[in-house]
Amino acid sequence: MKTLVDMRLASLLENNKLFQIKKYYVNGSAYFSGLAFDILNELSKRLNFSYVISEPPDGQWGIQTKSGRWNGMVGMVKRKEVDFGVASFTITSHREEAIDFITPIWEGSHSLVFKTGDTNSHILAYLRPFKSTLWYCIASLGPLVVGLHYLFRVIEESKGKNPKLLCLLINSKRLLTLIDSVTFTIASFLSQSYRVKLLGPGIGLFTAGFWLTVLILSAIYKGNLTAFLTVQKVASPINSLMDLEEATDYDIGLVKGQALVQVLQSSDTELYQNLWKRIMKDPGKNIVDNLTVGFQRVAEGRFVLLEDTKNVHAIVAESSSCQYHIGTTSFMPTGYAFALQDGSPMINIFNKEYIYLIYYPIMKYF
Template sequence: MTFHSPQRCLAEHGMARPVGEVLENPKVLRGLTENPSSFRFPDGALVTVAAVQWRPHIILNTDAEGRYVVTGPMANILNVFAQTMNFTYNVVSPPDSAWGAELPNGTWTGMMGQVTRKEADIALGPFGITYNRALRVDFTESLFYDPRAILSMKGTPEINPWGFLFPLTGTVWYVVAAALAVVWLTTLLVGRRPGELVSLRWTGEVFLQNVRVFLNQGLTGIVLGQGGLMVLLSWVIVSAVVFWSYNGALISLLAVRNIPQPIQTLRDLLDDHSITLVLLPMTILTDTISKMKSGEFRELHELKFVGRIRYEPPKAFKGLLETKVRTDRYSLQSTSLTLDLLIADDFLKTQSCDFYKTRQTFFTTSHCIIGQKDSPLFAAINHRVRAVVESGLYLHWLMKEIPAITNCRYTPSIITVKEPLSFANLWGLFLVLGVGLLLATQVFFLEMCCSPRKINSP
């Protein structure tokens, strides 16, 4: 299918009359009402279309004469309408570049305001459906469903100095400690003691023997008897398997670098008071959260009262990605597909995946075109919307706008490196050694000061 620019359409049809005037003709209106799926304006019509830039759905530019020109998937939909219904169109854009919000006096701003004031016949948006909007405008059938997410900058790869603890999970460490205690106590019960007496020194030597076995440090000649040797044998087998598993996992973990991606849910964002969130102004999300009485959405709305929300139009997001999000503690909130586009554009420019989206998505909405309330045009438009969606054309057009959409979608949060071990990898081990030496020194001085001294008889 070949799509023509609005300028070409206008040139072909000359001075077409506005669609509102054309629909005053009873014959035209009857043809539209009775045959919406095949209707064409007999002598053409001029439709005024409101639009703002919102990639990947719509790109808004101006031509050499200063007129607005739209391209992208929404423009393709508009051209389907224009060619199959035989109308031309001109594009207008609201001064605030917003979808629109309802003011206290009942009027609307943005594209909603242009449609409700009949300055535009339709607005491309695409728009999410809300009760207040539906009272003032009509919605087409949905073109696309998309949730919201949050985009943030990845951290730099970090070395974890406590990585030597991670080859075993916390549960395994607890079980090993419990097993060591059980083996020690069982040995004390069933083991043969020197002189058949239990001494504090012997119990300590048995415990240290079990620790040496776990660390593969060999055995000593402690008297244990047959029962004690059986317990020791079982402990040797368990210790060997755990120790070998630990060695293999440790080698891998010392080569791992963690890439911090701390903002994975809306709660993570709310709790991190250092982050400023960038939002689109006057959207279905901002309108909805302003009416919430409690919950995370209410907390999100209240961020603006503490200076943690910044409202920017869609065209500013790319610049903010390069400046504020990359270098400062800023995050962007938008639909998931828009964030995919920003990440893909950055990848094509830098060949690296420096940003990520939250795993949690929220506030899924439909994407629709709006028009004047009770407009007879919408019966014909909905037939065409349905055909485009069911054929998969709209999704196809969207994916063509984001050629690198999957390149950074499944990037790992950890990476492996091949480099010599440094002090940064191992300072946790040296800290453990230092604490052990400090405790040993303290015990030594306590023995020197507090141990009883023998008095020699004359």
């Protein structure tokens, strides 16, 4: 009987304490170790079969390509190049259309991980207390105030005179008045003192109203900025996929060939579709070759990696730094199991023997 194990991909799970698979050589011969092979060896003893190992040429777990063809280990099982696959295959409804699975070896979920402090260290973090719409309004308010202040000054200074208003506005002697209006507006926005000539009740009311508006905006901004900088240090802005959907300034990453790629790509759920569109804006950078590359991207900042929860926790726990944050809300609960050919007569036999192994000492790994 032939078996299949993706050692190249399994080596990426070296921080996964449960399903770590290693390949080593003794006198030129290749050997494999890990919980998956402990289970496999027990099954081979109880069912009296031997096996040889084949590794997928593309080093992938297996997803369905645009042409409809399955690649990786799933493709090898489906095409009956091997009898079954030995690894922690993620069980999905899409894969179950192509292959079968034995009873799940363990159950888990997926989580998101990103670099802590990203939001506070961003160069434009000081703009975040207000939404972009309000900043546009404030930016538009500046020229409007300059124009109105200049107009009020001209009208007040020209009382008793009856030249046309246009002549008053373009008079070269009014240049100092215009500069004074610009200086008044900038100083007010910066909460700096500025002496204003109150030539009449009109400009007095206008100045008082504008200063009151600036005072309110300034107080709200300072309060929001203080709260923003404080809260971000103790709470993550991204704890779920819904949070991630709103955090549009983050890139989203997946590990190439994993089941989650297929799930997001083929899902009818609007949330998954939106996340997949963002990933496909730059698939060359967002779909990484392995977990090592994925965490390197996370460490660079502004990058959220979606990955198996146990893998994420294991890598973060062994990291020498405290720069990673794991989302508190997991998603896509699933089982992990060995893969067999669709309709394989061995599935009932393997299930029966595996249930026995649940009570066998080998399961101390759990």
